[in-house]
Amino acid sequence: MIYYKTDEEISLIRESCLLVSKTLAEVATYIQPGISTQRLDEIAETFIRDHNATPAFKGYRGFPATLCVSVNEEVVHGIPSVKKILKEGDVVSVDCGTVLNGFVGDSAYTFAVGEISIEVKKLLKVTQECLALGVEKAIYGNRIGDISFAVQDHAEKNGYGVVRELVGHGVGKKLHEDPEVPNFGKRGSGPKLLPGLVIAIEPMINMGKKNVMEASDGWTIFAQDNKPSAHFEHTVAVLKDRTERLTSFQFIEEKLKAQSVY
Numbered sequence: 001m002i003y004y005k006t007d008e009e010i011s012l013i014r015e016s017c018l019l020v021s022k023t024l025a026e027v028a029t030y031i032q033p034g035i036s037t038q039r040l041d042e043i044a045e046t047f048i049r050d051h052n053a054t055p056a057f058k059g060y061r062g063f064p065a066t067l068c069v070s071v072n073e074e075v076v077h078g079i080p081s082v083k084k085i086l087k088e089g090d091v092v093s094v095d096c097g098t099v100l101n102g103f104v105g106d107s108a109y110t111f112a113v114g115e116i117s118i119e120v121k122k123l124l125k126v127t128q129e130c131l132a133l134g135v136e137k138a139i140y141g142n143r144i145g146d147i148s149f150a151v152q153d154h155a156e157k158n159g160y161g162v163v164r165e166l167v168g169h170g171v172g173k174k175l176h177e178d179p180e181v182p183n184f185g186k187r188g189s190g191p192k193l194l195p196g197l198v199i200a201i202e203p204m205i206n207m208g209k210k211n212v213m214e215a216s217d218g219w220t221i222f223a224q225d226n227k228p229s230a231h232f233e234h235t236v237a238v239l240k241d242r243t244e245r246l247t248s249f250q251f252i253e254e255k256l257k258a259q260s261v262y
Ligand code: MG
Pocket: 095, 096, 097, 106, 107, 108, 202, 233
């Protein structure tokens, strides 16, 4: 069942989304060759708890960490580890969820570690464009399939694989609510978007084929052909007269710009 939010509930989700956006920006400042994915997780958890919130993922269906940190061919749900050290040329997808005032904020960003290849840069750019195109379609009166189609069409036009097994979702008191928001589908299909709908749109795009597998840790999803994968996610609210992107990459981009000056 889809649970439509009141304006008051949306303002609480907005606060949680602001925190998750700032948490990803905090993590961004530490992403460099030599850091472990476990360290990134500690930084995120401390930041979230310092802001009187709790990590949404920790303990969710037994997931052990604050962040999902997925490197290169890993698509999503990577478990942070002291043994996993980032190196120059990697791409790292960081997915984070917060619970503040009882409401979830959910966002993800894929970072370059140092210099990455032109091909992988393009994958990140196109995946971010897929997200933007999906968000553009998330308006009152459209259907979920309009979002799905926009994401899939742009990814496939660029020769990329669209992951089928994992999808976006409603966001509210729970991390995963109805409806599902697939990154593939037909225009005009699926549930209608009505005011008060809050959803996470999250393209997971593979440089190679769409097929994925689950690692032996029972969590990590990786591209079967071992080619890099990217993941960007926003939580958005559909309102009567507009759509509001509740999460933002602005804080991340400011930090990355500040770093690149040196
Ligand atoms: Mg997420």
